[in-house]
Amino acid sequence: IIAAMNDLAALQKENERLRAQLAAEKESTQRALNAEQEKIKIAQEKVEERDQQISILKEQIQTLLKKRFDSSSEKSAPDQLGLFNEAESIQKDEDVTADEDNAAVSRPDRQKPTKPRISIADHHPREEIEYDLPEEQKHCPHDGASLKLI
Numbered sequence: 001i002i003a004a005m006n007d008l009a010a011l012q013k014e015n016e017r018l019r020a021q022l023a024a025e026k027e028s029t030q031r032a033l034n035a036e037q038e039k040i041k042i043a044q045e046k047v048e049e050r051d052q053q054i055s056i057l058k059e060q061i062q063t064l065l066k067k068r069f070d071s072s073s074e075k076s077a078p079d080q081l082g083l084f085n086e087a088e089s090i091q092k093d094e095d096v097t098a099d100e101d102n103a104a105v106s107r108p109d110r111q112k113p114t115k116p117r118i119s120i121a122d123h124h125p126r127e128e129i130e131y132d133l134p135e136e137q138k139h140c141p142h143d144g145a146s147l148k149l150i
Contacts, residue, residue, distance in 0.1 A: 138147050
């Protein structure tokens, strides 16, 4: 019985030692887990900060592109053009159907009248100047044909 009691006491000591070891292991694992969670939290904050910076930069790019490539005159935005035009849009729809009915009628093309060429007045003196080439330059350099006076 004494041997059984010694075994029982030894088993209890072993059990307590194992429990203490398990508690220490659990505590170190919890510390490691907390450290990793802190690293993840910091990384997520950096990602959120970069996402915000990316969205700000995208907005700046859009603004600069709009400023650079949009029309420079003061025109209203296309999405605001039809805010209060319900009656006009109904009238336009009716006009479009009427125009489609009248589409067979065509108008003759109009030509823009041209202005007559203004000549130099007769009282201004006129002088004709002839430029003559030397004989060796009176032949075409490409095909050798003789050039004529214009």
